[in-house]
Amino acid sequence: MRKKRKSRGEVFEDDFDLEDIEIEDLDEKPAAKKKIRTTEYFIITYLFVFLMLALMGNLVYYIMKDSETVINNSYNTRQEILATKNIRGKILSRDGDILAQTGRNEQGVEIRYYPYKDIFCHVVGYATKGKSGIELSENINLLTSNDPILVRIQNEVDSVKNYGDNVVTTLDVGLQKACYEALGAYDGAIIVSDPKTGEILAMVSKPGYDPNEINAIWDKLINDKESSVLLNRATQGLYPPGSTFKIVTALEYYRENGQDVSGYHYQCNGSFRYNGDRINCYHGSSHGSEDLKKSFEKSCNASFANIGVGLDVAKLQDTCKELLFNSDLPYELPFNKSSFVLGVDDDSYDVMQTSIGQGKTQITPLHMNLITNAIANGGEVKYPYLVSRIENYSGKLIKNCEVNRSRRLMTQAEADFLTDLMKGVVENGTGTKLKGLSYTAAGKTGSAEYNGEKSDSHAWFTGFAPVEDPKISVTVIVEGAGSGGDYAVPMAKRIFDEFFSQ
Numbered sequence: 001m002r003k004k005r006k007s008r009g010e011v012f013e014d015d016f017d018l019e020d021i022e023i024e025d026l027d028e029k030p031a032a033k034k035k036i037r038t039t040e041y042f043i044i045t046y047l048f049v050f051l052m053l054a055l056m057g058n059l060v061y062y063i064m065k066d067s068e069t070v071i072n073n074s075y076n077t078r079q080e081i082l083a084t085k086n087i088r089g090k091i092l093s094r095d096g097d098i099l100a101q102t103g104r105n106e107q108g109v110e111i112r113y114y115p116y117k118d119i120f121c122h123v124v125g126y127a128t129k130g131k132s133g134i135e136l137s138e139n140i141n142l143l144t145s146n147d148p149i150l151v152r153i154q155n156e157v158d159s160v161k162n163y164g165d166n167v168v169t170t171l172d173v174g175l176q177k178a179c180y181e182a183l184g185a186y187d188g189a190i191i192v193s194d195p196k197t198g199e200i201l202a203m204v205s206k207p208g209y210d211p212n213e214i215n216a217i218w219d220k221l222i223n224d225k226e227s228s229v230l231l232n233r234a235t236q237g238l239y240p241p242g243s244t245f246k247i248v249t250a251l252e253y254y255r256e257n258g259q260d261v262s263g264y265h266y267q268c269n270g271s272f273r274y275n276g277d278r279i280n281c282y283h284g285s286s287h288g289s290e291d292l293k294k295s296f297e298k299s300c301n302a303s304f305a306n307i308g309v310g311l312d313v314a315k316l317q318d319t320c321k322e323l324l325f326n327s328d329l330p331y332e333l334p335f336n337k338s339s340f341v342l343g344v345d346d347d348s349y350d351v352m353q354t355s356i357g358q359g360k361t362q363i364t365p366l367h368m369n370l371i372t373n374a375i376a377n378g379g380e381v382k383y384p385y386l387v388s389r390i391e392n393y394s395g396k397l398i399k400n401c402e403v404n405r406s407r408r409l410m411t412q413a414e415a416d417f418l419t420d421l422m423k424g425v426v427e428n429g430t431g432t433k434l435k436g437l438s439y440t441a442a443g444k445t446g447s448a449e450y451n452g453e454k455s456d457s458h459a460w461f462t463g464f465a466p467v468e469d470p471k472i473s474v475t476v477i478v479e480g481a482g483s484g485g486d487y488a489v490p491m492a493k494r495i496f497d498e499f500f501s502q
Helices: 028-070 078-085 117-124 133-137 139-143 149-157 173-183 213-223 242-265 292-297 301-309 314-322 346-354 366-377 414-426 484-502
Strands: 099-104 110-113 164-167 188-193 199-205 266-268 271-274 275-280 289-290 381-382 385-392 398-401 406-408 442-450 451-463 470-477
Touching: 078 139, 099 117, 110 199, 110 213, 117 133, 117 164, 117 173, 117 199, 133 139, 139 164, 173 188, 173 199, 173 289, 173 484, 188 366, 188 484, 199 292, 242 292, 242 301, 242 314, 242 346, 242 366, 242 414, 242 442, 242 451, 242 484, 271 301, 271 346, 275 301, 275 346, 289 292, 292 301, 292 414, 366 414, 366 451, 366 470, 414 442, 414 451, 442 484, 451 484, 470 484
Parallel strands: none
Antiparallel strands: 099 110, 164 385, 188 199, 188 470, 266 289, 271 275, 381 406, 385 398, 442 451, 451 470
16 A cells, blocks of 8 residues: 655554555564474484494494405505514414414524425415415414513513414314325315315315425416416316216206106217217216116216206206306305306207316316215305414414304205215215225216317316215315326325324
């Protein structure tokens, strides 16, 4: 409403009504602003809490998963500081034998000493040139001192180094020597473990080196590309599995056919033809009338090629995945993944080759040993480990390192089925050099062709004993030796004999 103002002191000319004036709600705007501010506070608070939880989660993950990797990294300067204050601890066998210790040479300089020279070289490793083996994985424990606090204070006052903690391994000196001697002059690897606990009792790889001379021979070692001396063949060597893969083929056949496997029959005349391709038995041997058990015992290539072309490749892929092919293994030191690459679109010849352990499949001795342990342990594989505990210089327990984890790879029934087949190999097949002893054994041999030449074969054996209550498993690979039954089985026998004589 327009209002006409007169001169000073005069009243408005027209009347007005208070009801005509719209009074602004003074509380409305501040309340709205207050509501907006409250929402903003909540958003900021929630965001802050989320970020804090994310940081805490990352910290927990680091502590649980990655801390040891970072701590043991050779570029971690904390290790250098510890090395100036503490004398590197000892590495001991399961029975307390010294595998590595620090002393002083004639000039008074600290040196690392390995009493068994090349016998433990790959598994124990070396402490210079970047470190390897247990020397690498347990580096921080070896450099950490848990001596009594008063002793450490006195040593600090006297400018004397403390003693680092000792690492007690699962390794057995007697078994390690037996493995080393069994391989002789051959290149290859042997791994021995306890299928019920996952303890690695012995691990030998050849060719080897003397870690006492590592600095002097380093250039020679790293330039020797042909022999790959620094390669731990037990965990990093990839080999065609040969007939040991028939364990996997037999398992898949059992999964697809169940109890009907008892009705399997094949007439072997030394070879199998399919789609114009032919698979021959080893040395052209003819095995005659066979059921599945005899086919496995005699390691009949023709019969297993026949089985292979009848399998569902997609299901075989799933079985191999469950058996840890193409996967990380639950192991603390460096290893290579085994590979299974057969595809559903591959031709029948590739299927046949894969079924008998040739083709493109590759496996490490460690992985083969884990599959063997799963069979021996009712289908469940215990995670393998090398260190049982950490002790201080005086022998006081600092940390228990036993690993009590496992993973099921197959059912109890499947493990029993494979155990029966592997027992037959020793009783009636290619593993009879283990027959009639004071202990019962079960296993599978293999002769893995390489270089495309049938005359060139790696010798395999993998097995366990005693069958009734398995306490030890042994996996052997002998490069270029020939038949697994002729070369790998006698080596395994020496190791079983050593174990059961203790």
